[in-house]
Amino acid sequence: MPVRKKVHGSPLKFIDLFAGIGGIRIAFEHAGAECVFSSEWNKFAQQTYETNFGDIPTGDIREVRAADIPDFDILCAGFPCQPFSIAGVSKKNSLQKPHGFNDKTQGTLFYEILRILNEKKPAAFFLENVKNLEKHDKGKTFSVIRESLRDAGYSFSYKVINAKSVVPQNRERIFMVGFRDPEIGFAFPEIPKLNPRVLDILEENVPEKYTLTDHLWEYLQNYAEKHRLKGNGFGYGLVDVHNHCRTLSARYFKDGSEILIPQAGKNPRRLTPRECARLQGYPDSFSIPVSDTQAYKQFGNSVAVPLVEILAKQVVHTLKEKPPTLLAYSMKTKPRRVCVS
Numbered sequence: 001m002p003v004r005k006k007v008h009g010s011p012l013k014f015i016d017l018f019a020g021i022g023g024i025r026i027a028f029e030h031a032g033a034e035c036v037f038s039s040e041w042n043k044f045a046q047q048t049y050e051t052n053f054g055d056i057p058t059g060d061i062r063e064v065r066a067a068d069i070p071d072f073d074i075l076c077a078g079f080p081c082q083p084f085s086i087a088g089v090s091k092k093n094s095l096q097k098p099h100g101f102n103d104k105t106q107g108t109l110f111y112e113i114l115r116i117l118n119e120k121k122p123a124a125f126f127l128e129n130v131k132n133l134e135k136h137d138k139g140k141t142f143s144v145i146r147e148s149l150r151d152a153g154y155s156f157s158y159k160v161i162n163a164k165s166v167v168p169q170n171r172e173r174i175f176m177v178g179f180r181d182p183e184i185g186f187a188f189p190e191i192p193k194l195n196p197r198v199l200d201i202l203e204e205n206v207p208e209k210y211t212l213t214d215h216l217w218e219y220l221q222n223y224a225e226k227h228r229l230k231g232n233g234f235g236y237g238l239v240d241v242h243n244h245c246r247t248l249s250a251r252y253f254k255d256g257s258e259i260l261i262p263q264a265g266k267n268p269r270r271l272t273p274r275e276c277a278r279l280q281g282y283p284d285s286f287s288i289p290v291s292d293t294q295a296y297k298q299f300g301n302s303v304a305v306p307l308v309e310i311l312a313k314q315v316v317h318t319l320k321e322k323p324p325t326l327l328a329y330s331m332k333t334k335p336r337r338v339c340v341s
Helices: 023-030 043-053 086-094 107-120 136-151 214-229 273-279 292-300 305-320
Strands: 013-017 034-038 074-077 124-130 157-162 172-179 260-263 266-270
Touching: 013 023, 013 107, 023 034, 023 074, 023 124, 023 305, 034 043, 043 292, 074 107, 074 305, 107 124, 107 136, 124 305, 136 172, 172 305, 214 266, 273 292
Parallel strands: 013 034, 013 074, 074 124
Antiparallel strands: 124 172, 157 172, 260 266
16 A cells, blocks of 8 residues: 555645655655656565655666656655665675765765756755764865765755654664755754653564574574673674664564563574564555565665654755745756656
8 A cells, every 4th residue: 555645736846865765755745745757676666665755766867867767856765775784884895885975876875965956956955874974084075075065066964863863763864955045043952851762663473484493592682792802892682662662673584682572481583574674764665575584674774754854854844935936846847757756
């Protein structure tokens, strides 16, 4: 069942780049905006996106001419974070592979955002990435991003926000917002402290396949003990269900060890895909048409939807305070619809 809301009147238009499974899209649609274009190269993410939104995102954004993208007001993008994440940098260093802007397959995708901003000149942008982006390469990477966006004619505001006050996981991400109109001031909104609990997202009657085998549970306990003796904090994460949990990552499909749910009288279990969806704030109406493995990757790579919705509403509100002549929907040529709504 599609999760989008029907938008009436003349909503702001946005595009959804590096769309994943559409978490940012849900947030901006709930804020009253309308998607007119989406792009995502992963075929499994495309499958989930199509099931829930009714259209297949365009593939590799590097192969899309900016002129072929409909006019829009807000560029939204959760651009690939692996080149900048702590885990991603560590892995690439161990393999003696480049990271950040030296990663030719992912790091340079930020420049696709710049390319589209420079040609389409929308009123605003909204970008999301991992917390480590701010400090990657001693701050040089973030400086390049900030100055590049300013050179493109945009203001630049950013904030690292932890989603744990609206979803029950410790999830810090950096959000970047900019406007083409120099007179627009933007203030990140206060995030309500809802104190959600892991207990609130758990399913009843969970299939036995999610319970850890004796072999895996023994291995995880031995692994944690080995690192404890070395003074390290590595190991599984047994959840206090009356609190929040660790960050859900794309690697959760491997063994689920970072977030384990205790069970009375037997081994702990991993989260189900639906519980992962809830942990990220997706509604239960959101369909999961892919395998558990793909679902774990997709939700681990996604955003905390309720948090993004709060920010999206602030962006939309800020833009709607400006004269409509600044906005794409008031242009003489009406934007061509690509996304189904």
